[in-house]
Amino acid sequence: MTEVLSAPLVVEFPFTRSLGPVQSAFLTGLRERTVLGVRTADGKVLVPPVEYDPATAEELRDLVEVAATGTVTTWAWNHEPRRGQPLDTPFAWVLVRLDGADTALLHALDAPGPDAVHTGMRVRVRWAAERTGAITDIACFETYEGEGDVMERQAQSHSGEFAGEAVTGIVAPARLDYTYSPGRTQSQYIHALSGRRSVGERCPSCRKVYVPPRGACPTCGVATSEQVEVGPRGTVTTFCIVNIKAKNLDIEVPYVYAHIALDGADLALHARIAGIPYDQVRMGLRVEPVWSESGRFPDHYRPTGEPDADYDTYKELV
Amino acid sequence: MSNAPRHSGKEPVAVVGIGQTKHVAARRDVSIAGLVREAAQRALLDAELTWADIDAVVIGKAPDFFEGVMMPELYLADALGAVGKPMLRVHTAGSVGGSTALVAANLVAGRVHGTVLTLAFEKQSESNAMWGLSLPVPFQQPLLAGAGGFFAPHVRAYMRRTGAPDSVGSLVAYKDRRNALKNPFAHLHEHDITLEKVQAAPMLWDPIRYSETCPSSDGACAMVLTDRAGAARSPRPPAWMHGGAMRSEPTMFAGKDFVSPQAGKDCAADVYRQAGISDPRREIDAVEMYVPFSWYEPMWLENLGFAAEGEGWKLTESGVTELDGDLPVNMSGGVLSTNPIGASGMIRFAEAALQVRGQAGEHQVAGARRALGHAYGGGSQFFSMWLVGAQPPTT
Numbered sequence: 001m002t003e004v005l006s007a008p009l010v011v012e013f014p015f016t017r018s019l020g021p022v023q024s025a026f027l028t029g030l031r032e033r034t035v036l037g038v039r040t041a042d043g044k045v046l047v048p049p050v051e052y053d054p055a056t057a058e059e060l061r062d063l064v065e066v067a068a069t070g071t072v073t074t075w076a077w078n079h080e081p082r083r084g085q086p087l088d089t090p091f092a093w094v095l096v097r098l099d100g101a102d103t104a105l106l107h108a109l110d111a112p113g114p115d116a117v118h119t120g121m122r123v124r125v126r127w128a129a130e131r132t133g134a135i136t137d138i139a140c141f142e143t144y145e146g147e148g149d150v151m152e153r154q155a156q157s158h159s160g161e162f163a164g165e166a167v168t169g170i171v172a173p174a175r176l177d178y179t180y181s182p183g184r185t186q187s188q189y190i191h192a193l194s195g196r197r198s199v200g201e202r203c204p205s206c207r208k209v210y211v212p213p214r215g216a217c218p219t220c221g222v223a224t225s226e227q228v229e230v231g232p233r234g235t236v237t238t239f240c241i242v243n244i245k246a247k248n249l250d251i252e253v254p255y256v257y258a259h260i261a262l263d264g265a266d267l268a269l270h271a272r273i274a275g276i277p278y279d280q281v282r283m284g285l286r287v288e289p290v291w292s293e294s295g296r297f298p299d300h301y302r303p304t305g306e307p308d309a310d311y312d313t314y315k316e317l318v
Numbered sequence: 319m320s321n322a323p324r325h326s327g328k329e330p331v332a333v334v335g336i337g338q339t340k341h342v343a344a345r346r347d348v349s350i351a352g353l354v355r356e357a358a359q360r361a362l363l364d365a366e367l368t369w370a371d372i373d374a375v376v377i378g379k380a381p382d383f384f385e386g387v388m389m390p391e392l393y394l395a396d397a398l399g400a401v402g403k404p405m406l407r408v409h410t411a412g413s414v415g416g417s418t419a420l421v422a423a424n425l426v427a428g429r430v431h432g433t434v435l436t437l438a439f440e441k442q443s444e445s446n447a448m449w450g451l452s453l454p455v456p457f458q459q460p461l462l463a464g465a466g467g468f469f470a471p472h473v474r475a476y477m478r479r480t481g482a483p484d485s486v487g488s489l490v491a492y493k494d495r496r497n498a499l500k501n502p503f504a505h506l507h508e509h510d511i512t513l514e515k516v517q518a519a520p521m522l523w524d525p526i527r528y529s530e531t532c533p534s535s536d537g538a539c540a541m542v543l544t545d546r547a548g549a550a551r552s553p554r555p556p557a558w559m560h561g562g563a564m565r566s567e568p569t570m571f572a573g574k575d576f577v578s579p580q581a582g583k584d585c586a587a588d589v590y591r592q593a594g595i596s597d598p599r600r601e602i603d604a605v606e607m608y609v610p611f612s613w614y615e616p617m618w619l620e621n622l623g624f625a626a627e628g629e630g631w632k633l634t635e636s637g638v639t640e641l642d643g644d645l646p647v648n649m650s651g652g653v654l655s656t657n658p659i660g661a662s663g664m665i666r667f668a669e670a671a672l673q674v675r676g677q678a679g680e681h682q683v684a685g686a687r688r689a690l691g692h693a694y695g696g697g698s699q700f701f702s703m704w705l706v707g708a709q710p711p712t713t
Binding site: 005007008009011013015016017018019020021023050051052053054055056057059168169172174180182186190206208209210218219237238239240241242243244246247249251254257258259266267270271272283295296297311315316318 | 345346347348349350351352355369383385386395396397398399401441443444445446448449450452453454455456457458459460461462464466467470471472473474475478479520521522523524525526568570571572573574576577
C-alpha cells in the first residue's frame with residue numbers, strides 16, 4: 001500500500017476593502033479615540049455603525065458619538081488565544097453595549113480569569129498606543145469601576161469629520177491553513193513519477209485511461225483501479241505561448257504551455273515545452289519528458305525528433 | 319395576455335427592473351455593500367417598486383478567493399433589504415450571474431415568490447482573480463498564469479479545427495469596444511480605438527492578444543423579476559422569459575470538447591425547445607454572450623447553434639455580428655469591455671432583456687423581439703442561458 005501524501009497548504013491574501021462613508025467615519029474616529037455609531041429613523045443607535053438599516057433597508061448616514069464606556073451583554077472565555085487575536089493571553093470575548101448605543105460591539109476583554117467576568121459588568125475601551133484607523137485601535141476592553149460621570153447617556157450628533165486624513169480603505173489579510181492530501185490514487189501517481197514512470201488508471205466501463213488518475217471515472221462515475229503505464233513520449237495537442245510573468249511562478253517568459261497526450265492516455269495533461277525555440281512549437285509535435293533531479297514531476301518536455309503526429313491521430317484529444 | 323395559453327403550468331416570468339453601476343476599474347468611493355445597493359436601487363427605480371415589494375433576494379458573486387467575501391448573503395442582507403425575507407447565494411464560477419438570475423426566475427416560475435430581486439457583483443480592484451486561480455497545490459507543478467493561459471490553447475484548437483484566419487479575434491475586439499462606446503455603463507470607452515491598434519497589441523498568451531482580453535472591473539447588476547400580476551403593474555414594458563436552462567460537466571474528462579462543450583450545446587437546445595425556437599439564426603434578433611477572450615465569439619456562435627461547426631468565424635468576419643448586422647452580438651460591448659466577473663453573466667442576461675424592452679439606448683437593436691443571454695464559467699463547464707422576448711410566452 002502506497003503511503004498517502006500530505007502537506008501543509010497555506011492560502012493567504014491581503015484583500016483590500018474600500019470603506020464607504022459610514023465605515024470610513026467609524027474607523028477614522030477610532031484613530032482619534034472616538035467611537036461613532038449611526039442613528040436609525042426610529043432613534044436607535046447602532047454601534048458598530050452600518051450603512052443600511054437592518055430593519056427597513058433605508059440608507060443610514062446620521063452619525064452620532066457614543067461613550068467609550070459600556071456594559072457587557074454577554075461573553076465567552078477564550079482559553080487559548082490564536083494567532084491574530086486581540087490579546088495573546090487568555091481573555092473573554094465580549095459583546096459590549098457602549099453607553100449611548102442600542103446594539104453591542106464584539107471585542108476582547110482583558111480579565112484575569114472567567115471568574116472576573118460577568119454579564120452586566122461595566123467596562124471601558126483601552127485604546128491602542130498606535131492607532132491607524134482599524135478596529136484594533138481598540139486594543140481591548142478593561143474593567144471600569146467609575147460611575148456614570150464620564151459618559152453621556154445620550155449619543156451626540158457627529159459630523160464624521162476629524163482632523164487629519166480620513167481612512168478610506170483597509171487591508172484585510174485572509175489566511176486559511178489547510179492540510180492537503182491528494183489521496184490514494186494521486187499519491188500512487190506521484191510516487192511513480194519519482195521513479196520516472198507515468199502510471200494512469202483505466203476505467204472499467206468506458207476503457208479510457210486517465211493520467212493523472214483520479215480513482216474514479218468522471219463520466220461513468222465508477223471506481224478505477226487498473227493501473228496502466230503510459231508514455232513516456234507524447235504528442236502536443238495544443239498550446240499557448242505565455243508572455244506574461246506571473247508573480248508566483250519562477251519561469252522565464254516567453255514559455256510554451258502545452259497540452260500533451262502521452263502515448264496510451266485518453267486525455268491530455270498540461271506541461272511546459274522547452275529544448276526548442278518557443279515559436280517553433282506546433283500542434284502534433286512529438287515530445288518526451290526531461291526529468292528534474294529532485295522534483296516529483298518532469299521539469300518540462302522536449303522534442304523527440306520524430307516526425308509530427310498526424311492531426312487525425314490526436315484531434316479527439318485536443 | 320388573456321389569450322396566452324399556459325405553458326407547462328409554470329408562472330410566466332417578467333423582467334420589470336434592471337439596474338447597473340457604471341463599471342470602472344476601481345470604485346474606491348463605495349464599500350461592496352454600497353456598490354450592490356446602487357445597482358439594486360436602480361433596478362427598483364426602473365420597476366417603480368420599493369424594498370417592501372420584494373419577496374426574496376438571490377445573490378451571486380465570483381469564487382470566494384477572488385475577493386475574499388465568503389458569505390455575501392450574510393454580509394449584504396441589510397444593504398439589499400433582505401431582513402425577514404429569504405436570501406440565498408448561487409455559485410457557479412464565471413457563469414454565476416446567469417445561474418443566479420435563473421434561480422431567481424425559477425422562484426417566480428414555481429410560484430414560490432411573486433417578486434424577486436436578483437443581483438450579482440464583483441469588486442475586482444479589491445481582489446486578485448489571477449491569484450485566486452493559481453493557488454499553489456502541493457505536489458503539483460505550478461505552470462499556469464491566469465485564465466488566459468487556460469483558454470488560449472483552446473482558441474488555438476478552434477483555429478486549427480476551422481481554418482479561421484488569424485484576424486477574426488481582432489475583429490471581435492474591435493467591434494465590441496466600438497459597441498461599448500454606445501453603452502454608458504461599459505467600463506472601457508476607448509474613443510480612439512482602431513483595428514490597427516487592436517492588431518498591434520502584444521500577445522499575452524499567444525494566440526490571445528492583450529487587446530483581445532477582458533478588463534478587470536468593479537460593478538454590479540440587478541434585476542427585478544416578477545409574475546404576471548407584477549408585470550401588469552410595470553410602468554415600462556417588461557421582458558418575458560421564454561426559456562432558461564443550466565448545464566454543467568466536469569472540468570476535464572476523456573472526450574471533453576473544449577472548443578464546443580456538450581454541456582453548452584445541451585443547454586442551448588433546452589432553451590430553444592422551451593422557447594419554441596427551431597432556427598436560432600433566423601428567430602433570435604440579438605445575442606449577449608459571454609466572450610472574455612475575443613475568439614470565444616465564433617466558438618460560441620457554433621456551440622449555440624447560430625452557425626454550423628467550423629462556420630462561426632464567417633459570421634464574425636462578414637459583419638453579421640456587428641451592431642447593425644443581421645445577428646448582433648454583444649451590443650453592450652460585452653465582457654471584452656466590462657468584466658466584474660461575478661456580475662458578467664447577469665449583465666448578459668440584463669442586456670438581453672433591455673433589448674427586448676426597447677430600452678438599450680444607443681446600443682438598441684431596432685425592433686429586437688427575442689434576445690439570448692448567455693454565460694459560461696469554470697473550465698468551460700458551467701453554462702447558463704435565457705431567452706427573453708418582448709411578448710409573453712405563448713407556447
